[in-house]
Amino acid sequence: MKYLKYEYEDRIAIIKINRPEVLNALNTGLVKELDSLLDRVADEEGVRALIIAGEGKNFAAGADIAEMIDMSPADARKFVFNDVYGKIEALPVPVFAAVRGFALGGGLELTLACDFRVFSTDAKVGLPEVKLGIMPGAGGTQRLPKLIGLGRAREMIYFGNIIDAATASAWGLCQWVVDGDPIEHAKSLAQKLMDRSPRGIEAAKKAINYGIDKDLNSGIIFEVNVWAELYSTSDQKEGMKAFLEKRKPNFTGK
Numbered sequence: 001m002k003y004l005k006y007e008y009e010d011r012i013a014i015i016k017i018n019r020p021e022v023l024n025a026l027n028t029g030l031v032k033e034l035d036s037l038l039d040r041v042a043d044e045e046g047v048r049a050l051i052i053a054g055e056g057k058n059f060a061a062g063a064d065i066a067e068m069i070d071m072s073p074a075d076a077r078k079f080v081f082n083d084v085y086g087k088i089e090a091l092p093v094p095v096f097a098a099v100r101g102f103a104l105g106g107g108l109e110l111t112l113a114c115d116f117r118v119f120s121t122d123a124k125v126g127l128p129e130v131k132l133g134i135m136p137g138a139g140g141t142q143r144l145p146k147l148i149g150l151g152r153a154r155e156m157i158y159f160g161n162i163i164d165a166a167t168a169s170a171w172g173l174c175q176w177v178v179d180g181d182p183i184e185h186a187k188s189l190a191q192k193l194m195d196r197s198p199r200g201i202e203a204a205k206k207a208i209n210y211g212i213d214k215d216l217n218s219g220i221i222f223e224v225n226v227w228a229e230l231y232s233t234s235d236q237k238e239g240m241k242a243f244l245e246k247r248k249p250n251f252t253g254k
């Protein structure tokens with residue numbers, strides 16, 4: 001791989017964006033590599049979490065401006081990477097974005113497709129596209145208002161200002177702000193999740209993703225179906241048996 005690094009250890013997959021010389025700006029080749037790595041993650045035996053991070057001091061300073069400058073509207077339509085970001089969102093395991101330094105534009109949008117954002121205290125994030133004569137095009141106008149509310153999202157998108165980790169945390173944009181390496185913190189969170197049922201988490205993720213843009217009743221119907229399906233799994237039998245036997249469950253994800 002030219003633009004990404006991959007590790008798989010202790011059932012945790014880690015993808016690092018690796019173009020530090022341009023602050024990890026995202027280009028077409030990089031996003032194609034990300035697409036195929038996501039398939040690999042989904043196929044890893046026993047995988048329980050994915051962490052996405054940047055190599056060096058930054059997460060990603062957005063899409064590659066040098067690649068975008070001469071695009072036509074048709075080129076721009078193909079460039080937005082929504083399928084790949086959708087694939088992150090649909091992965092059956094929890095996905096953590098571990099953010100140091102800049103996460104801007106398409107870089108911040110990538111983190112919005114993850115389940116969780118862990119920021120280091122030096123994180124600086126924003127959607128500065130309007131300063132370039134464009135707007136967010138990889139889910140920013142859709143996912144951000146759902147996450148932090150319309151007012152804050154409009155503020156971030158119209159002003160294009162960069163906010164720090166403390167502000168991002170106060171606005172609910174990230175769940176954790178850490179002094180040290182956000183990858184290590186994400187790993188410890190992923191380890192904690194290993195005590196939980198993978199089937200339960202996968203089903204909950206599916207129901208949350210389904211319901212986010214549906215009316216309440218459709219979401220409730222979907223939830224009941226996914227919930228009832230869990231009663232065909234070993235995880236459900238094991239979880240309840242362990243409770244009654246007063247011991248820790250041994251979930252297999254089956």
Ligand code: CO8
Binds near residue numbers: 104
């Ligand atoms: N694209 C291309 N190159 C970049 C980018 C970028 N987004 N960001 C930084 N670089 C390059 C710089 O050109 C520079 O290269 P060189 O050393 O050859 O001159 C190198 O990285 C270091 O950058 P700076 O010298 O600018 O570093 P500073 O510390 O002075 O500034 C900033 C850091 C503030 C982050 C600054 O680099 C900056 O403003 N970058 C652009 C941020 C931005 O506008 N991002 C949004 C891009 S638009 C977008 O993401 C649209 C997404 C929509 C769909 C696509 C989905 C992926």
